[in-house]
Amino acid sequence: MSPTTTTVKRERRKEARPGELLDAALSIFVAKGFAATRVEEVAARAGVSKGTLFLYFPSKEELFKAVVRENIAGRFPEWNDELTQFEGDSFSLLAYVMHAWWQRIGMTEASGITKLVMSEAGQFPEIAGFYQQEVIEPSHALLKRILQRGIDRGELRPLNMEYAVYSLIAPMIFLLTWKHAMAPCCPPSQTIDPLGFIDTQVDLLFNGMRAQPAADAPSSPSST
Amino acid sequence: MSPTTTTVKRERRKEARPGELLDAALSIFVAKGFAATRVEEVAARAGVSKGTLFLYFPSKEELFKAVVRENIAGRFPEWNDELTQFEGDSFSLLAYVMHAWWQRIGMTEASGITKLVMSEAGQFPEIAGFYQQEVIEPSHALLKRILQRGIDRGELRPLNMEYAVYSLIAPMIFLLTWKHAMAPCCPPSQTIDPLGFIDTQVDLLFNGMRAQPAADAPSSPSST
Amino acid sequence: MSPTTTTVKRERRKEARPGELLDAALSIFVAKGFAATRVEEVAARAGVSKGTLFLYFPSKEELFKAVVRENIAGRFPEWNDELTQFEGDSFSLLAYVMHAWWQRIGMTEASGITKLVMSEAGQFPEIAGFYQQEVIEPSHALLKRILQRGIDRGELRPLNMEYAVYSLIAPMIFLLTWKHAMAPCCPPSQTIDPLGFIDTQVDLLFNGMRAQPAADAPSSPSST
Amino acid sequence: MSPTTTTVKRERRKEARPGELLDAALSIFVAKGFAATRVEEVAARAGVSKGTLFLYFPSKEELFKAVVRENIAGRFPEWNDELTQFEGDSFSLLAYVMHAWWQRIGMTEASGITKLVMSEAGQFPEIAGFYQQEVIEPSHALLKRILQRGIDRGELRPLNMEYAVYSLIAPMIFLLTWKHAMAPCCPPSQTIDPLGFIDTQVDLLFNGMRAQPAADAPSSPSST
DNA sequence: CATGAATGAGCCTTCATTCAT
DNA sequence: GATGAATGAAGGCTCATTCAT
Incomplete structure (x- = not known):
């Protein structure tokens, strides 16, 4: 035959x-x-x-x-462990986490996975659901632990946890989106240096999140 | 008649x-x-x-x-005009711009276009290039004008223009991505309130961008 | 492309x-x-x-x-009409129906359909169900009408309707099965003449079904 | 040991x-x-x-x-012996044979073989031919011996042997076909009780086949 | 002899694009 | 200009058969 x-x-x-x-x-x-x-x-x-x-x-x-x-979901236990063992202030921890993410996910092929899921979730709801459970939720849990640790240590002011987490995630998602979608078409002048961008973000965010040393310092117009 | x-x-x-x-x-x-x-x-x-x-x-x-x-490329002239006529401080302008974006793009069907381009740019490079020229570049130019205005008015400290622009864009891209990709699979507890998120971001970003009236924390007007 | x-x-x-x-x-x-x-x-x-x-x-x-x-299901209305208009005794009607079936289905390509369904019903339950509804049930209904008519006219004795219907169907199914499965491999001596076989069956069946003029075997008018 | x-x-x-x-x-x-x-x-x-x-x-x-x-070829000698030793009238013998077939083939897994051959003979002519020789022909021979015995004993009227054999086989083939093909999709009301159906058939057939006790009793309209 | 990993032809179904009317 | 019937390449998945171990 x-x-x-x-x-x-x-x-x-x-x-x-x-x-x-x-x-x-x-x-x-x-x-x-x-x-x-x-x-x-x-x-x-x-x-x-x-x-x-x-x-x-x-x-x-x-x-x-x-x-x-x-490439992703299976590695949370390891990352959780790392986190637990971290010693140092919240600013360092946040910077460390975001750098580590870039090194291990963002700059590797694995980053494309997240980008892909964001892109095709609409067409493949089962994949979206799977990713939500196996990646998104553990990520959020991990970030919340970091933030809570900062609050407990008096380094971060009390925060709306959800917004804060999304504030941390947003630049990462953006970086991935940009890298995989627009970067190939970008004129060099608009190329993003990821580490620089991350540092900037950590700085900006930490600035907004940290506990204020002096009570009467309205560091943000809206916080008054 | x-x-x-x-x-x-x-x-x-x-x-x-x-x-x-x-x-x-x-x-x-x-x-x-x-x-x-x-x-x-x-x-x-x-x-x-x-x-x-x-x-x-x-x-x-x-x-x-x-x-x-x-739906998008043709509307920049109008937005540029609006900008030019805005009177007010940079914080208000930034807040205004980001709210306006949400009202006119983010919460409308048009937002799907941007999401779509980010998602499928890889498969359709010509679309990506087209979008880069007709949408991305005008957007960046517009945001840079806003930031420059703030610097010129002494309301913003000198910034790395590119990073700053991306810092403004990142939360928007994130919002779109989330809305179109993960929101349909999200448990209600993780739903994002877009306006709240935008306010938070504007707050955080402005905090990090604004010119410091005095060298350290207490930025109260009375000290000027 | x-x-x-x-x-x-x-x-x-x-x-x-x-x-x-x-x-x-x-x-x-x-x-x-x-x-x-x-x-x-x-x-x-x-x-x-x-x-x-x-x-x-x-x-x-x-x-x-x-x-x-x-080829089959759509033709029941026509057949039902024909039936309704038939005038004559039950024996003639049964003979007519079975001959008609042979002329219109049995000897045509359409007969292969029924054979096919019997063969593959196990693998394609939806097809089996469809056939059951659209062909088997109407067939049974039609045959029951014929039998009932005979009983009502006093030409057939009261019957177990289900068995009687299957008795009518069985030789047809057999004929199809034989024609499509074994006939191509049969030595000419074993070839079945369908019309002859059908007549024989009608004869045998009618004999067993008809109302007995006298209660027991010797049905000669003279003995009454 | x-x-x-x-x-x-x-x-x-x-x-x-x-x-x-x-x-x-x-x-x-x-x-x-x-x-x-x-x-x-x-x-x-x-x-x-x-x-x-x-x-x-x-x-x-x-x-x-x-x-x-x-599974099928080797059992005919045994059945032939059984037949030869049977004592009793033809009606009993026919009923016995058909019941025995149901017990030994019809209700067992082996029945599936026959059904399967009938179903797939068209696609595998070699199988069909093989089955014809090894199963069909011995079966026919056996049934003819039974009928001949009945004629010789004066219990059955002279018959067209081929038709008569097929008349005996038809309900069996039908039973197999139905059991394996449609029964799984049948509403319970249409379920066939095999033994009851067989008895009915034997009855009908014997009625049509037996020698007429009185010469002038036209028990079948067509036999006149 | 046994194994089971590997093969690849085969099949149903979809859809952007063409073109006769 | 419109239409919509027709095309055919493409792709996920199955399974009888092969063959290196």
């Missing part, structure tokens, strides 16, 4: 396959988005056939979820 | 076609994104046939560009 | 298409069964492209349902 | 493999049909790997043929 005309080299590497596929998938998902990624291309980049991919992941969607788990 | 005034709406006047198509396209592009929008659906909503759409716009991509021109 | 290399002849025959597709589908479904039929082959036989088929029928399954409606 | 008797089931003796595969295949073919059966599932049920199955059977089709050979 199906005469295999070309002799194919078949390597048996069961252990290695999932990882290779995940790597390939990460790259291609990030480059093309979820809908535009063809599973065949992922398989090809991993050096296997289309069928092989489905041996390890039952669907494109599950493949994507696995990529998310591998 | 004269019967000629009501010749209108014979069957559906030809001159109106492009506008109707543009309106339909806006709604559907925003709701579904560029790739997921079917031209047939746009045509149907405009009450014409698929073939007719291609009579006015040579391709889906050109249709989209026309939508962008119609 | 998609340069049409070959110039294709495009005929616009909206009115004719569904019928042509239905005819093509009937032939191929009957020849290959539901699962083994490829929509592309149906389209090709109808002289159109694959896409065109989906213009008229939203799925392979709906195509099949349309075939059933066109 | 001696330890050698229990060498059995070392790991799972090689000679038993084909039989285990055949058993597994029977169940699954019957449950799902030929096309819908996955060889992997057969292998899994037999407790071996997919590759092993192909070691014993070169293709799915050959596996199926082996199943047919294994």
